[in-house]
Structures are given as C-alpha cells and as structure tokens.
Amino acid sequence: MTGDAFLAFLAEHWLSLVSVICLLLLSAFFSGSEAALTAASRARMHTLESNGDRRAGVVSRLIERRDRLVGTLLLGNNLVTILATSLATSLLISLVGSSAVAVATLGMTVLLVVFAEVLPKSWAIASPDRFALVVAPLVRPFVAIAGPVSALINTIVRRLLNLFGVNLSSDMPMLSAQEELRGAVDLLHREGSVIKADLDRLGGVLDLGELEVSDIMIHRTAMRAINADEPPELCVREILEAPFTRLPLWRGSTDNIIGVVHSKDLLRALAEPDVEPASLDIVKIAQKPWFVPDTTNLRDQLNAFLRRKLHLAIVVDEYGQVQGLVTLEDILEEIVGDIADEHDIDIQGVRQEADGSIVVDGSVPIRDLNRALDWSLPDEEATTVAGLVIHESKSIPEERQAFTFYGKRFIVMKRIKNRITKLRIRPAEDGTSIG
Structure with missing residues (x-):
C-alpha cells in the first residue's frame, strides 16, 4: 500500500481507529480498577471515611460486595476488549486482506496485554488505596447500571458450580480475622516495616483468647x-x-x-x-x-x-x-513482655554460655523463651521448657540424658524428684528427632 493510499485509509476510518484507542483505554481503566479495588485496605478506607473522606466511603461500599464488583468490572472489560478486537479486525480486512484475522489477533494481544492489563494493574498494585480513591467515583455508576447483569451471571455461575459439588454460598472466610491480622503483621515484620517488639505485643493480644490461666x-x-x-x-x-x-x-x-x-x-x-x-x-x-x-x-x-x-x-x-x-x-x-520494677527479684532463668549454649530453668515458659531468643518452640502441649521435654520424650528423663527435636539439643542438667529443674539447650548438630 502506497503512502497516499494509507493516508486515504486513515482519513476514511479515523473514527474506528479512535474508537479502538478509546476502547483500549477503557479496558486499561477496568483492569486497573479491578486490581486497585480488590487490593484496597478496608481498614485504611474505614479510617479515611471516619476522617470525612467521601471517596473512601464509596470504596468501602464497593468492596463490601467484592463478587458483584469483580463480576461487573470483568463484564465491562470483556465487552470493550471484544469490541476493540472486532473493530481492529474489520479495519485490517480492508488494509491487509485475508491475513487480517491473524494480524489483528497478534496485534491486539500485544496491545491488550501490555497497555490494558500489565501496565494498569502494575500501576494499581503499586498504590492500591490511592488508585482506588481516584477510580471509585467513576466505577460506582457503572456498577449500579451493570450490577444486575453481573448478579445474574454470578447466579448462573453458582448454579453451575453447585452441579459439581462446589458451594460458593458460604460467607465464612478461610482465615479468621485474627489469623489474617497476624499474617499481615508477620509479613510486615519480615519486610522490615514492623519491629519484633511490636510483633510480639500484637501476637500477645491475639493469643489471649487461645491461652488459659x-x-x-x-x-x-x-x-x-x-x-x-x-x-x-x-x-x-x-x-x-x-x-x-x-x-x-x-x-x-x-x-x-x-x-x-x-x-x-x-x-x-x-x-x-x-x-x-x-x-x-x-x-x-x-x-x-x-x-x-x-x-x-x-x-x-x-x-x-x-x-x-x-x-x-x-x-x-x-x-x-x-x-x-x-x-x-x-x-x-x-x-x-516482662514488666520489672525496683522491687522485683531478678530471676530470669535463662543464661547464655560462652560456648553458645543456653542454660534454662525448667520452669521457664516456652513463650518467654521464644520471645527472648526469637525461637519457635511449640507451646500447644506444654507450658514450660521442662514440660516440652517431658512431652516430647514421653518420659521423665534422667540427668545428662539428651534429646533432639525442633532443631535444638536439650540436655537435662538437673532433676529433683520428678521435676526437671535445669537444662542446657544448643543448636542440633544433625537431623535426629529424639535420642
């Protein structure tokens, strides 16, 4: 095709070309909105709404029904994507003839993946709360209009899944609110945003309902x-x-x-x-x-x-x-953590030895040891270190008897009657469980 012919083509089909570009922008908008609104923090939105931010209230109401929101955005995204691909194919038929379908498929795939999926979603995920506040007022009227259609589609999907034994009607989350909060804070701690002391304090609050007096x-x-x-x-x-x-x-x-x-x-x-x-x-x-x-x-x-x-x-x-x-x-x-005042008797029960081992009183709580040394010894079946050794060994060990479990070597140093009063703990040298 000559240059004049191409210019004539553009002059004749400029409206369709502009429509394809607008549809690609709409697809990017739907993709970015979906990523931002599904990743937005409900707690952050609640705080902003309490401070008078009306946009945060819109976001909160939208994400209350995530299934309807996601279904509506996917519906809009698919509609504009299909329409953009159809227009591009019809344009290319007059431009390249019989190979238009292949060219349109390849070209639109690249454009949609790069500019309508990866780019907007990456942008949205980088700052989901801010992105959600911007797009929420624009998404709300579309959800209000297309919401009933999305609800009908969701109903059909649920009925089809029920035929295969999959029930989506339950509103019970896979994780409790405490588990979600604990996981979020633990992740922030690993990323360096939350210090260990704050992690331990929050973990202590969350554990109150699981521990007994x-x-x-x-x-x-x-x-x-x-x-x-x-x-x-x-x-x-x-x-x-x-x-x-x-x-x-x-x-x-x-x-x-x-x-x-x-x-x-x-x-x-x-x-x-x-x-x-x-x-x-x-x-x-x-x-x-x-x-x-x-x-x-x-x-x-x-x-x-x-x-x-x-x-x-x-x-x-x-x-x-x-x-x-x-x-x-x-x-x-x-x-x-431990609260000490000027009248407390300083009995820690934990002593670091020069060889790297830890000498521990048998009555030291496992939770205190985990906090002090950043260990993860289990405390579900036993409260104290001595109780853990007895539980794992299924016996009351003798002095100088040693056991290896949970990556640590436990050596009984002192026993009074049936009570283990002092142990030495060092890193395990091998993978044996108990010996």
Missing part, C-alpha cells in the same frame, strides 16, 4: 503465701519483706485460702493508734479471695480483672483444689 499462672509450688496461724508479728514481717503487693492468706493447709492481704491495708492498720504488730489480726484486714477455674481463657480473665477492679485471683481445678494464682500483671506481661 493455667498456662501463665504461678504454680502452687512457687506461690508465696502467708500462714494465718503464725504469730502476727511474723506475718507482718513476711508481708513487708515480700516483693509482692498482694499475698494469699491460708489456714490449716495451702489449699485453704481464706483471704488476700494487701500491703497497703497492712500499713493502714499499723498506722492506727495503739496498734502493734503483735496484736494485729491479719485475717480481719485480708480481702475476700477470688477463685477462678484454671480453664478460663486470658481474654475473659483480663476483662474480669478490669470489671471487678481486682489484681489477683486464686486458680483452682475442676475439683476445687488450688493450682496457683494469676495476677493482672501476668496477663499484661503476655502482651508487653
């Missing part, structure tokens, strides 16, 4: 309490010398908790005129004890602490036997 309580063997039958001056000395503000009070046996003594109540009582430690009745100043089941999850227990304005509860099992105690501080430490 028995997982974090101070066990009865380590629980510090006051014997009400001892001389009053001895009780006063023990309370004032204790590093704790509140102490359980028992009589007869440690299972018989009759109250909780607050050091401030003790000091107020001692400040009364003519009151001496020897004449003080500890039972009268003690508060009524609060007993909670050992199966109570930490979220409920935290809410109960806040509702009752108490800081300490006695943990009992299903038979009413005292298992230990739990405090508000214990639960808060699951969120923010």
Whole structure:
C-alpha cells in the first residue's frame, strides 16, 4: 500500500481507529480498577471515611460486595476488549486482506496485554488505596447500571458450580480475622516495616483468647503465701519483706485460702493508734479471695480483672483444689513482655554460655523463651521448657540424658524428684528427632 493510499485509509476510518484507542483505554481503566479495588485496605478506607473522606466511603461500599464488583468490572472489560478486537479486525480486512484475522489477533494481544492489563494493574498494585480513591467515583455508576447483569451471571455461575459439588454460598472466610491480622503483621515484620517488639505485643493480644490461666499462672509450688496461724508479728514481717503487693492468706493447709492481704491495708492498720504488730489480726484486714477455674481463657480473665477492679485471683481445678494464682500483671506481661520494677527479684532463668549454649530453668515458659531468643518452640502441649521435654520424650528423663527435636539439643542438667529443674539447650548438630 502506497503512502497516499494509507493516508486515504486513515482519513476514511479515523473514527474506528479512535474508537479502538478509546476502547483500549477503557479496558486499561477496568483492569486497573479491578486490581486497585480488590487490593484496597478496608481498614485504611474505614479510617479515611471516619476522617470525612467521601471517596473512601464509596470504596468501602464497593468492596463490601467484592463478587458483584469483580463480576461487573470483568463484564465491562470483556465487552470493550471484544469490541476493540472486532473493530481492529474489520479495519485490517480492508488494509491487509485475508491475513487480517491473524494480524489483528497478534496485534491486539500485544496491545491488550501490555497497555490494558500489565501496565494498569502494575500501576494499581503499586498504590492500591490511592488508585482506588481516584477510580471509585467513576466505577460506582457503572456498577449500579451493570450490577444486575453481573448478579445474574454470578447466579448462573453458582448454579453451575453447585452441579459439581462446589458451594460458593458460604460467607465464612478461610482465615479468621485474627489469623489474617497476624499474617499481615508477620509479613510486615519480615519486610522490615514492623519491629519484633511490636510483633510480639500484637501476637500477645491475639493469643489471649487461645491461652488459659493455667498456662501463665504461678504454680502452687512457687506461690508465696502467708500462714494465718503464725504469730502476727511474723506475718507482718513476711508481708513487708515480700516483693509482692498482694499475698494469699491460708489456714490449716495451702489449699485453704481464706483471704488476700494487701500491703497497703497492712500499713493502714499499723498506722492506727495503739496498734502493734503483735496484736494485729491479719485475717480481719485480708480481702475476700477470688477463685477462678484454671480453664478460663486470658481474654475473659483480663476483662474480669478490669470489671471487678481486682489484681489477683486464686486458680483452682475442676475439683476445687488450688493450682496457683494469676495476677493482672501476668496477663499484661503476655502482651508487653516482662514488666520489672525496683522491687522485683531478678530471676530470669535463662543464661547464655560462652560456648553458645543456653542454660534454662525448667520452669521457664516456652513463650518467654521464644520471645527472648526469637525461637519457635511449640507451646500447644506444654507450658514450660521442662514440660516440652517431658512431652516430647514421653518420659521423665534422667540427668545428662539428651534429646533432639525442633532443631535444638536439650540436655537435662538437673532433676529433683520428678521435676526437671535445669537444662542446657544448643543448636542440633544433625537431623535426629529424639535420642
């Protein structure tokens, strides 16, 4: 074809050429809008809407029905793509003759993939929230018009899939909101946007509903309490010398908790005129004890602490036997990590050795060890490091016995009766599981 003939062709078919270009731009708009609106953050849109951004409200309403939104955008994209390809083919028939179909297919494929798919979607994914805010007002009227058609198509698709046993009617997500939030924050931590301390704190909040008070309580063997039958001056000395503000009070046996003594109540009582430690009745100043089941999850227990304005509860099992105690501080430490003050006794229970190994008290919680050393030892079946070794070995190990699991070598250093009190942990040298 000569140059004059080509110019004549352009003059005759300029409207069709402009239409093909406009249809390609529309296809790019639908593709970019689909990518941006499906990737937009609902939390971010909610925040912007609360701050008065009307466009964010439009985005939120559009993505509430993602199936309808995606179906409508795909419908529009397919319509303009098919129309653009048809127009291009009809133009090329008069230009190149019988090879028009092949030329149109190849040319439109390149144009659609590059300019109507990859380019707009890459742009949209690079900044989905900003892109979504821009296109949402333009997408909304199209969704309102074509939405019923998309809904009909979705209904047909669901009916067809039902014939093959696939049910899309359930609105239950594959992941819970907590799992989605945990996964998102973990991903941001890996990318460097969230520091480990913040990751641990958020993980602690999310884990409250999965942990029970028995997982974090101070066990009865380590629980510090006051014997009400001892001389009053001895009780006063023990309370004032204790590093704790509140102490359980028992009589007869440690299972018989009759109250909780607050050091401030003790000091107020001692400040009364003519009151001496020897004449003080500890039972009268003690508060009524609060007993909670050992199966109570930490979220409920935290809410109960806040509702009752108490800081300490006695943990009992299903038979009413005292298992230990739990405090508000214990639960808060699951969120923010160890809370130490000037009166705390510094017993970490974890010591780094010169050879790279870690010496750990058997009573150290697995969660605390994981946080401190960035490990991932499982804590579903056991709460403490000693409990993990017993669970994995299916026995009560002897001293100097060693086991390898979860990429670590556990060596029992000290055992008292049936309790493992000290272990050495070092990286496993081979892939053996237990030995």
